[in-house]
Structure formats: structure tokens, C-alpha cells
Amino acid sequence: MKPTSLLQLLCVTSVLCYTTDQARLTVSPSSSQLFKGDFVTLSCEEDDSSAGWTLRRNTSKKQRTQCGDGWGKPAGSSCNISYIDPLESGVYWCESREGAISNMVNLTVSGGSVILQSPVLPVMEGDDVTLLCQTKTTPSNLPAAFYKDGSLIRKQPTGHMTIQHVSRSDEGLYKCDISGHGESPSSWITVTGDTLTCRPPTSPAYGAPAHEKSLLYFDFTLMCYLVVFCLHFISTLLKGSSSQSHR
Ligand SMILES: *[C@@H]1O[C@H](CO)[C@@H](O)[C@H](O)[C@H]1NC(C)=O
Ligand SMILES: *[C@@H]1O[C@H](CO)[C@@H](O)[C@H](O)[C@H]1NC(C)=O
Ligand SMILES: *[C@@H]1O[C@H](CO)[C@@H](O)[C@H](O)[C@H]1NC(C)=O
Numbered sequence: 173m174k175p176t177s178l179l180q181l182l183c184v185t186s187v188l189c190y191t192t193d194q195a196r197l198t199v200s201p202s203s204s205q206l207f208k209g210d211f212v213t214l215s216c217e218e219d220d221s222s223a224g225w226t227l228r229r230n231t232s233k234k235q236r237t238q239c240g241d242g243w244g245k246p247a248g249s250s251c252n253i254s255y256i257d258p259l260e261s262g263v264y265w266c267e268s269r270e271g272a273i274s275n276m277v278n279l280t281v282s283g284g285s286v287i288l289q290s291p292v293l294p295v296m297e298g299d300d301v302t303l304l305c306q307t308k309t310t311p312s313n314l315p316a317a318f319y320k321d322g323s324l325i326r327k328q329p330t331g332h333m334t335i336q337h338v339s340r341s342d343e344g345l346y347k348c349d350i351s352g353h354g355e356s357p358s359s360w361i362t363v364t365g366d367t368l369t370c371r372p373p374t375s376p377a378y379g380a381p382a383h384e385k386s387l388l389y390f391d392f393t394l395m396c397y398l399v400v401f402c403l404h405f406i407s408t409l410l411k412g413s414s415s416q417s418h419r
Pocket of ligand 3: 263276277278360362
């Protein structure tokens with residue numbers, strides 16, 4: 173192989189390698205708590221579908237099971253669960269064929285009549301967060317009490333509560349209560365101060381080991397150099413072909 177084509181191959185493969193190892197898991201409806209019987213779509217938003225991202229989960233019964241393997245209906249890199257059960261509460265994530273993983277999401281399915289609609293993804297420091305206390309049977313919002321780490325924080329006549337400009341101190345275990353209907357399960361709300369626009373797939377909020385993070389940043393720097401190098405290389409190549417006598 174000529175050295176020039178080898179270099180081209182290197183450029184292409186390194187850019188491809190970089191773009192194939194990222195995915196972000198989103199949940200629709202976007203809530204960390206669901207009612208038994210709800211329809212849920214979990215989606216791996218990926219840069220490259222050829223990496224083969226699939227959904228996996230750990231529940232109290234079974235670990236690392238894949239969507240379609242006894243639960244859910246795979247649809248590309250998404251997964252539909254048409255009638256979710258309380259036993260399906262657990263940790264969900266996307267995993268590529270090579271073993272790269274996305275962010276993780278905790279889902280709690282309630283067999284009761286009250287849920288707390290809280291963010292399924294970590295909340296950015298400074299953002300506003302709205303929590304909604306919902307009953308299964310009543311469509312309109314009823315007065316609700318909100319608790320953080322076991323203590324009452326607010327009673328809201330409208331059933332929803334907004335925390336403005338969240339900070340790290342708002343992180344904790346939340347639940348709500350609607351009198352006459354019952355109490356919701358508890359959900360952990362994570363607040364992250366990471367404001368980088370190019371976040372690694374496992375953000376520090378999920379406790380990515382330090383060596384993994386530095387490796388990702390190294391990857392990013394390397395990719396920048398490669399892109400610049402490729403552009404330079406291609407322009408040199410073009411110049412070369414337009415004037416064969418060059419050099
Ligand atoms: C899922 O379960 C496996 C096997 O028990 C464990 O190794 C892994 O850490 C768990 N993953 C999560 C995200 O809890
Ligand atoms: C999954 O659900 C979406 C709607 O959220 C629907 O458009 C799609 O057809 C479903 N796919 C499968 C395989 O059931
Ligand atoms: C999921 O829930 C467990 C137990 O409450 C908690 O330790 C873990 O940090 C949660 N993970 C995420 C991604 O929120």
C-alpha cells in the first residue's frame with residue numbers, strides 16, 4: 173500500500189472510531205417514575221447506527237438483559253415497552269457492540285396511584301426544575317406535599333413545584349403525597365455542574381473513573397489534530413493533482 177493511501181485510511185478510520193462510541197439515552201415520557209401499564213419508549217440517540225447500540229437493563233430479577241430478550245420491542249436503536257410493570261423498575265442504558273455505554277437512567281414503576289414526575293436525566297446547575305405530583309385516576313392536578321430526604325419542603329395547591337436555579341444542595345431523594353390518594357415512590361435527583369458543551373458519554377455525574385475521562389479528552393484533542401491534518405492533506409493532494417509537476 174502506498175503511504176498516501178495508508179494515511180487516508182488512517183484519517184478516515186480515526187474519525188469513524190471517534191464518532192461511533194457515543195450515545196445518549198432518552199426516555200419518553202420523560203419521567204423517572206411511571207405508572208404500571210404506561211407505554212414507554214427508550215431511545216439511544218447515536219452518531220452512527222452501525223455501532224449497533226442496544227438497550228440493556230438491570231432489574232432486581234435479572235441483570236444485563238437486552239431489549240427483545242423477554243422484555244420490550246426493539247425498533248432500531250430504540251425500544252418500546254407497551255405495558256410496563258413494577259417489576260421492570262431498574263437501571264437502563266445503551267450499549268454498543270464494542271461495549272461502549274451511554275448515560276444510565278433509573279426508572280421506577282409504581283403499582284400505586286401516585287407518582288412524582290421528576291427529571292430522568294441529571295439537571296444542570298442554574299436550571300429551573302419542575303416536579304409534578306400525579307394521580308393515576310384524576311386528570312387534573314390536586315394539591316400535593318413535596319418531600320426531600322424525608323422532610324416536608326412545600327405544600328402546593330396546584331400539585332407541581334418549581335425549584336429555581338438549582339444548586340448542588342438541591343440534590344437528593346424526592347417524593348410527594350396527595351391526601352386521600354397516597355404517596356409516590358422516591359426518586360433521586362442529580363445536579364451536575366459540568367457545563368462543557370462536548371460532554372463525554374459517561375458524564376462525571378455518573379461517576380466515570382478519572383482515567384476514562386482523560387482518555388476521552390485525549391480522544392477529542394487527537395480528533396481535532398486529525399481533522400486539521402486531513403484537511404491539510406486533502407488540499408495538498410488536490411494541489412498535487414492539478415499540477416502534476418508539483419514537487
Ligand atoms: C448490572 O448488573 C451487572 C451484573 O450484576 C453488574 O455488573 C453491573 O454493574 C450492573 N449495572 C448497573 C448499571 O447497575
Ligand atoms: C414504537 O413506538 C413508536 C411511538 O412511540 C412507534 O412509532 C413505533 O412504531 C413503535 N415501534 C415498534 C417496533 O413497536
Ligand atoms: C439509581 O438509583 C440508585 C439507587 O437509588 C443510585 O445509587 C444511583 O446513583 C442512581 N443512578 C442514576 C443514574 O441516577
